[in-house]
Amino acid sequence: MVNILKFFLPKDRIFYSLFEQASQNLESISGKLVLVVNEADFNKRAVIIKEMEDLEHQNDDLTHQIFIELGKNFITPFDREDIHSLATSLDDICDYIYASAKKINFYKIDPNDSGIQKMADTINNAVLAVNSAVKELRNLKNTQKIVECVIRINSFENQADDIFDLSIEKLFDSDIDAKELIKKREIYQTMEEATDKCEDAGNVIESIVVKYA
Amino acid sequence: MVNILKFFLPKDRIFYSLFEQASQNLESISGKLVLVVNEADFNKRAVIIKEMEDLEHQNDDLTHQIFIELGKNFITPFDREDIHSLATSLDDICDYIYASAKKINFYKIDPNDSGIQKMADTINNAVLAVNSAVKELRNLKNTQKIVECVIRINSFENQADDIFDLSIEKLFDSDIDAKELIKKREIYQTMEEATDKCEDAGNVIESIVVKYA
Amino acid sequence: MVNILKFFLPKDRIFYSLFEQASQNLESISGKLVLVVNEADFNKRAVIIKEMEDLEHQNDDLTHQIFIELGKNFITPFDREDIHSLATSLDDICDYIYASAKKINFYKIDPNDSGIQKMADTINNAVLAVNSAVKELRNLKNTQKIVECVIRINSFENQADDIFDLSIEKLFDSDIDAKELIKKREIYQTMEEATDKCEDAGNVIESIVVKYA
Numbered sequence: 001m002v003n004i005l006k007f008f009l010p011k012d013r014i015f016y017s018l019f020e021q022a023s024q025n026l027e028s029i030s031g032k033l034v035l036v037v038n039e040a041d042f043n044k045r046a047v048i049i050k051e052m053e054d055l056e057h058q059n060d061d062l063t064h065q066i067f068i069e070l071g072k073n074f075i076t077p078f079d080r081e082d083i084h085s086l087a088t089s090l091d092d093i094c095d096y097i098y099a100s101a102k103k104i105n106f107y108k109i110d111p112n113d114s115g116i117q118k119m120a121d122t123i124n125n126a127v128l129a130v131n132s133a134v135k136e137l138r139n140l141k142n143t144q145k146i147v148e149c150v151i152r153i154n155s156f157e158n159q160a161d162d163i164f165d166l167s168i169e170k171l172f173d174s175d176i177d178a179k180e181l182i183k184k185r186e187i188y189q190t191m192e193e194a195t196d197k198c199e200d201a202g203n204v205i206e207s208i209v210v211k212y213a
Numbered sequence: 214m215v216n217i218l219k220f221f222l223p224k225d226r227i228f229y230s231l232f233e234q235a236s237q238n239l240e241s242i243s244g245k246l247v248l249v250v251n252e253a254d255f256n257k258r259a260v261i262i263k264e265m266e267d268l269e270h271q272n273d274d275l276t277h278q279i280f281i282e283l284g285k286n287f288i289t290p291f292d293r294e295d296i297h298s299l300a301t302s303l304d305d306i307c308d309y310i311y312a313s314a315k316k317i318n319f320y321k322i323d324p325n326d327s328g329i330q331k332m333a334d335t336i337n338n339a340v341l342a343v344n345s346a347v348k349e350l351r352n353l354k355n356t357q358k359i360v361e362c363v364i365r366i367n368s369f370e371n372q373a374d375d376i377f378d379l380s381i382e383k384l385f386d387s388d389i390d391a392k393e394l395i396k397k398r399e400i401y402q403t404m405e406e407a408t409d410k411c412e413d414a415g416n417v418i419e420s421i422v423v424k425y426a
Numbered sequence: 427m428v429n430i431l432k433f434f435l436p437k438d439r440i441f442y443s444l445f446e447q448a449s450q451n452l453e454s455i456s457g458k459l460v461l462v463v464n465e466a467d468f469n470k471r472a473v474i475i476k477e478m479e480d481l482e483h484q485n486d487d488l489t490h491q492i493f494i495e496l497g498k499n500f501i502t503p504f505d506r507e508d509i510h511s512l513a514t515s516l517d518d519i520c521d522y523i524y525a526s527a528k529k530i531n532f533y534k535i536d537p538n539d540s541g542i543q544k545m546a547d548t549i550n551n552a553v554l555a556v557n558s559a560v561k562e563l564r565n566l567k568n569t570q571k572i573v574e575c576v577i578r579i580n581s582f583e584n585q586a587d588d589i590f591d592l593s594i595e596k597l598f599d600s601d602i603d604a605k606e607l608i609k610k611r612e613i614y615q616t617m618e619e620a621t622d623k624c625e626d627a628g629n630v631i632e633s634i635v636v637k638y639a
Contacts, residue, residue, distance in 0.1 A: 179385060
């Protein structure tokens with residue numbers, strides 16, 4: 001039914017395009033997070049974080065546009081609540097990635113921390129899988145590819161949980177000062193939440209596949 | 214369509230009235246938060262916080278009534294999910310404001326903290342803008358006024374973010390004891406979340422305007 | 427209407443069965459949490475937590491099945507959004523209970539802490555009330571029994587709030603090391619959130635009663 005309607009109402013294709021722009025944007029911002037956690041120079045970090053801020057604003061605008069289109073269009077390519085949830089998840093991923101970078105700079109964290117570096121790689125991997133899944137939404141027939149992406153997203157989220165647990169254990173076992181501990185714990189947590197939001201996006205995409213494929 | 218139905222079904226006006234009572238209540242409780250953060254006497258603070266508790270219970274009751282009406286009424290003045298989200302946001306704002314005051318008293322925080330005082334003023338300003346927007350819902354034709362309120366809410370939320378960042382930076386740079394740092398950080402965070410919830414309310418109101426105005 | 431449809435579409439009964447399995451599972455996992463907080467031997471604790479992990483995986487699978495059924499079935503015994511919210515709440519309760527136990531073991535917390543023990547009992551009581559309410563969903567005519575369960579859930583959630591406040595107050599007044607304080611505070615918070623999620627489940631159940639009973 002959706003496909004027939006699409007023929008008469010090409011306007012609903014706008015959603016695919018907006019989602020693809022948002023998830024492509026996520027790939028750019030998570031790539032920059034990897035740069036930030038490997039950069040010791042605070043000034044160079046600040047430049048990258050400025051670029052991340054611009055990407056974050058772009059994502060805010062895209063999310064806003066999706067909500068506006070949702071308000072205007074009675075016919076949508078999939079359930080309205082799924083469109084709303086997916087847009088919210090992609091926006092949340094972006095917010096947590098940007099917040100992670102901001103906190104790393106703000107707290108003047110030494111980048112030479114293997115927990116933080118592994119976490120950034122894991123976020124980046126999860127985001128690549130989210131982007132692949134979003135690109136497949138236009139052609140829901142390739143169910144297997146989407147399901148594979150969702151499985152990959154979930155496995156990166158589990159990986160982030162393990163990195164988090166190990167990092168926190170190391171932190172409490174070390175003789176680090178309590179204030180420094182609070183800072184690092186907050187960064188690990190924000191980074192781990194970025195992968196939770198990737199899992200949320202994966203869950204919405206899976207529910208779309210179940211209904212429409 | 215909404216207006217025609219309203220003529221036949223005046224019962225749905227109950228929603229406007231409940232929302233207005235809830236947002237008017239928010240104005241009272243946020244005004245009292247400003248008093249709390251400027252009051253050094255713990256006993257006098259406790260009296261104000263007791264009044265805030267009563268207002269918080271009133272808001273719980275109003276939210277509950279909105280959900281009951283939503284269950285009973287098939288026809289609603291705007292989307293059921295928007296009514297649900299707006300009621301939840303207004304209730305959340307109230308909860309965070311009350312929690313902020315409770316924590317300030319509970320942790321025996323010295324009110325002479327410019328971060329906390331600025332944060333209370335910002336929450337109060339955001340709540341005034343929420344209340345103005347809610348009052349305009351009855352007459353959705355005045356789109357521009359509502360949009361202005363939403364812009365104001367968002368700018369106060371940004372302001373709260375900045376106050377939060379600056380306060381946390383000052384906190385970590387000071388020689389404050391780690392336990393005291395934990396307390397203050399929790400208060401800044403709870404206050405900042407109150408403005409996030411104002412932004413949520415603003416987002417729902419904006420989406421109602423897009424659909425119905 | 428629901429009952430007539432059910433006659434023709436017995437398939438929607440699958441939802442009752444899945445919800446009952448999930449809430450019965452919750453009873454098992456919260457019973458094990460009570461064992462964990464009364465067990466001083468770290469190895470014995472680890473065995474119980476492994477059993478809790480299995481229960482948590484079972485609940486993940488049940489939640490997933492509910493979402494799959496929701497995607498496949500056009501007719502559902504009550505509102506789709508209520509089914510989604512209830513499944514999410516039951517899953518969240520399970521996650522927070524499991525996380526509480528994991529953190530207690532992870533941080534090597536001395537079980538001889540009356541706050542943690544009282545909190546575990548309160549969670550268990552709230553979960554028993556959730557399970558009773560879920561069992562009544564098949565026969566929505568027994569409104570009074572469900573309403574009583576919801577009232578009980580809310581009163582346990584209030585009790586958990588009080589235990590939390592008292593425990594945190596004691597913690598900050600003690601001469602505990604800041605790092606240990608951070609650990610215990612995190613555990614109290616995770617446990618308190620488990621009861622918040624019970625309240626969420628109660629709210630959804632109440633809204634189902636309002637609409638269908």
